[in-house]
Amino acid sequence: MNNIIIAGAVGLILSMLGTPLAIRLLSRRGYGQEIREEGPSGHYDKRGTPTMGGIVIVLASLLAYGGSHLAMLSPPTVSGLLVLFLMTGLGAVGFLDDFIKIYKQRSLGLRSGAKALGQLVVGAVFAVMVTQQPNVYGITPAEPRLSFLRDFGPPLTIVGFTIWVLIMIVGFSNAVNLTDGLDGLASGATGVVLAAYVLIGNWQLRNNCIDQLGPNCYWVRDPLDLAVVAAAVLGALIGFLWWNAPPAKIFMGDTGSLALGGVLAGLAIATRTQLLLIILAGLCVIITLSVIIQVGFFKMTGKRVFRMAPLQHHFELKGWAETTIVVRFWLIAMLCAALGLGLFYVEWMPR
Numbered sequence: 381m382n383n384i385i386i387a388g389a390v391g392l393i394l395s396m397l398g399t400p401l402a403i404r405l406l407s408r409r410g411y412g413q414e415i416r417e418e419g420p421s422g423h424y425d426k427r428g429t430p431t432m433g434g435i436v437i438v439l440a441s442l443l444a445y446g447g448s449h450l451a452m453l454s455p456p457t458v459s460g461l462l463v464l465f466l467m468t469g470l471g472a473v474g475f476l477d478d479f480i481k482i483y484k485q486r487s488l489g490l491r492s493g494a495k496a497l498g499q500l501v502v503g504a505v506f507a508v509m510v511t512q513q514p515n516v517y518g519i520t521p522a523e524p525r526l527s528f529l530r531d532f533g534p535p536l537t538i539v540g541f542t543i544w545v546l547i548m549i550v551g552f553s554n555a556v557n558l559t560d561g562l563d564g565l566a567s568g569a570t571g572v573v574l575a576a577y578v579l580i581g582n583w584q585l586r587n588n589c590i591d592q593l594g595p596n597c598y599w600v601r602d603p604l605d606l607a608v609v610a611a612a613v614l615g616a617l618i619g620f621l622w623w624n625a626p627p628a629k630i631f632m633g634d635t636g637s638l639a640l641g642g643v644l645a646g647l648a649i650a651t652r653t654q655l656l657l658i659i660l661a662g663l664c665v666i667i668t669l670s671v672i673i674q675v676g677f678f679k680m681t682g683k684r685v686f687r688m689a690p691l692q693h694h695f696e697l698k699g700w701a702e703t704t705i706v707v708r709f710w711l712i713a714m715l716c717a718a719l720g721l722g723l724f725y726v727e728w729m730p731r
Contacts, residue, residue: 383452386444387612388444390447391443394444394616395437396619397619399433399624429630430629432631433620433624433632433636434471437617440615442612445609457601459601459650462650463650465502466549466643467639467642469505469506471642473634474557474635474639477638509521514601517590522649527656529723545649553638555661556638558667559637563706566637568709570661571617572714574610576717577606581607588603596727601650606647660717667690673685692705
């Protein structure tokens with residue numbers, strides 16, 4: 381438990397103090413956000429706000445994780461390192477996307493094919509490695525199976541499992557990216573999911589099958605370290621949110637949104653709660669569905685369901701204040717995370 385507290389505290393302090401330094405450095409170099417011409421008119425005053433703040437989140441998370449293990453004199457685990465690899469790798473893809481936007485002074489960075497290729501390469505390495513490296517009890521970071529509250533169903537082939545993992549990684553990294561459209565929205569929405577994974581990892585540790593074999597125990601390789609990873613990223617995210625809350629002084633950019641989507645997918649895979657993530661991160665899923673519905677309906681009928689997609693911009697064009705949208709969407713994110721946690725704990729309720 382001390383590992384979790386230290387990781388969260390170090391991540392928070394590093395991010396809280398490091399973000400103002402990043403704001404000054406990025407502003408001095410002119411690394412400001414470009415705004416889509418077709419977006420809400422109220423966003424034009426955000427042009428030039430420093431972006432690529434996700435660098436702070438990633439670095440603070442890595443240092444917090446390392447600092448926690450150093451303080452407790454405990455070695456890092458394969459599960460924790462793999463999830464952090466996924467976060468950092470996707471963050472690097474996002475960094476290239478952000479840098480190209482700034483360098484070419486446009487709102488679009490990497491071409492969609494190149495961006496997808498980067499996500500697929502990082503995801504494929506993670507998907508293969510996560511089924512390797514068993515511990516002394518023969519438990520690997522993940523099994524090639526589907527999972528909800530735990531693994532279920534027949535084993536998948538390594539190819540089938542890799543494809544499924546890639547769908548999760550690309551899907552959730554892009555979902556967080558789509559959610560990152562208003563000041564503080566993606567930070568708050570992903571923060572509540574990370575908090576849920578701190579609780580999930582801690583509960584799986586207390587009810588693991590190695591220490592107490594029972595009908596509801598968990599075959600998870602490194603539950604404590606996965607909670608440490610979630611706490612480190614959560615602490616870094618809270619420190620960043622202090623400066624990213626409306627009106628934002630810095631944006632996380634694709635560097636942050638892809639990294640956060642990756643760490644959520646990685647935690648879901650390593651804790652054996654893949655399908656549960658759809659509920660825990662329900663707000664991101666709803667926002668992604670709004671884009672799919674908008675594009676699909678327009679291609680079929682030539683008409684739009686929403687005034688603009690993603691969904692948060694629809695409410696902007698309806699006249700809602702940005703802060704109102706952000707707070708209400710945060711509440712939805714909290715309800716989704718609470719529902720997911722309720723489902724996770726329901727099998728432990730007395731009958």
